[in-house]
Amino acid sequence: MDEHSLLGLGLSALHRDGYLLLPGVLEARQVDQLQAAISALTPMHWDYNGLLEQYKCVFNRDPLWLTFLDLPGVIELAEAALGEDCHLIGQTAWRSHPGYQGMPLHLDYLVMALPPALLADPAFELPMQICTVQFYLDDIDAELSPTRVLPGSHRAGRKPAPGEQQWQGQQVQSILCRAGDALMFRSELWHGGSDNRSADRSRSMLQVHYGRRMVAQKFSPYLHWHFNPAVLAAATPRQRRLLGEHAEAEYD
Numbered sequence: 001m002d003e004h005s006l007l008g009l010g011l012s013a014l015h016r017d018g019y020l021l022l023p024g025v026l027e028a029r030q031v032d033q034l035q036a037a038i039s040a041l042t043p044m045h046w047d048y049n050g051l052l053e054q055y056k057c058v059f060n061r062d063p064l065w066l067t068f069l070d071l072p073g074v075i076e077l078a079e080a081a082l083g084e085d086c087h088l089i090g091q092t093a094w095r096s097h098p099g100y101q102g103m104p105l106h107l108d109y110l111v112m113a114l115p116p117a118l119l120a121d122p123a124f125e126l127p128m129q130i131c132t133v134q135f136y137l138d139d140i141d142a143e144l145s146p147t148r149v150l151p152g153s154h155r156a157g158r159k160p161a162p163g164e165q166q167w168q169g170q171q172v173q174s175i176l177c178r179a180g181d182a183l184m185f186r187s188e189l190w191h192g193g194s195d196n197r198s199a200d201r202s203r204s205m206l207q208v209h210y211g212r213r214m215v216a217q218k219f220s221p222y223l224h225w226h227f228n229p230a231v232l233a234a235a236t237p238r239q240r241r242l243l244g245e246h247a248e249a250e251y252d
Helices: 004-015 029-038 063-069 075-082 116-120 229-234 238-243
Strands: 019-022 052-055 088-098 129-135 181-188 203-211
Touching: 004 019, 004 075, 004 181, 019 203, 029 088, 029 203, 052 075, 063 088, 063 203, 063 229, 075 129, 075 203, 088 238, 116 203, 116 238
Parallel strands: none
Antiparallel strands: 019 181, 052 088, 088 203, 129 181, 129 203
């Protein structure tokens, strides 16, 4: 199957289900490289560590993170979903340790409330504004904090109620996958984490958020933000565009 056909299937899944699992996106050496890079991170600003480690804006800490902004097979799908002028709105490294309690079902961002009848119309295709890609660095089984998704819930037009676990007859599904696989999902999809019930394993993950150009880039610490010169010097033209170096447009 050619690249154009694969992109079409990927877009269809994002419109139909709200998510897509991409197998084998990372090579074994890249998985090892990211595991080592996360281990070397130290908290800054709003980062935190404990049973859950979270490190924000890692792309600005070292040029090695740039590679994971535009991985082949991922960036093409992001650009097809969000436009060829889409950009980065976040890159976060996570590590969930034994005993960590996962997040309940939630959505990341609902662009606007739409009439339920419109959302229920199969002829209506809800445009995407933000997509997230989660790169898994461990083999994920039922014990190791699998991501949970509720297929089709991006068309609910609302966030889930507390404890809500199904929508339109669809049940929550756990994403069980291998190290190097990636999950792409749109911001309206109901999704959540789950507990790390393993005795001695931690789950590591790199998360990248893409938005349409008119979705603001919100890099903390905001007014004190500045780009790392070493990162900018190493970035390719496409990576610089993802970082925000756009051609002139209407609101510039």
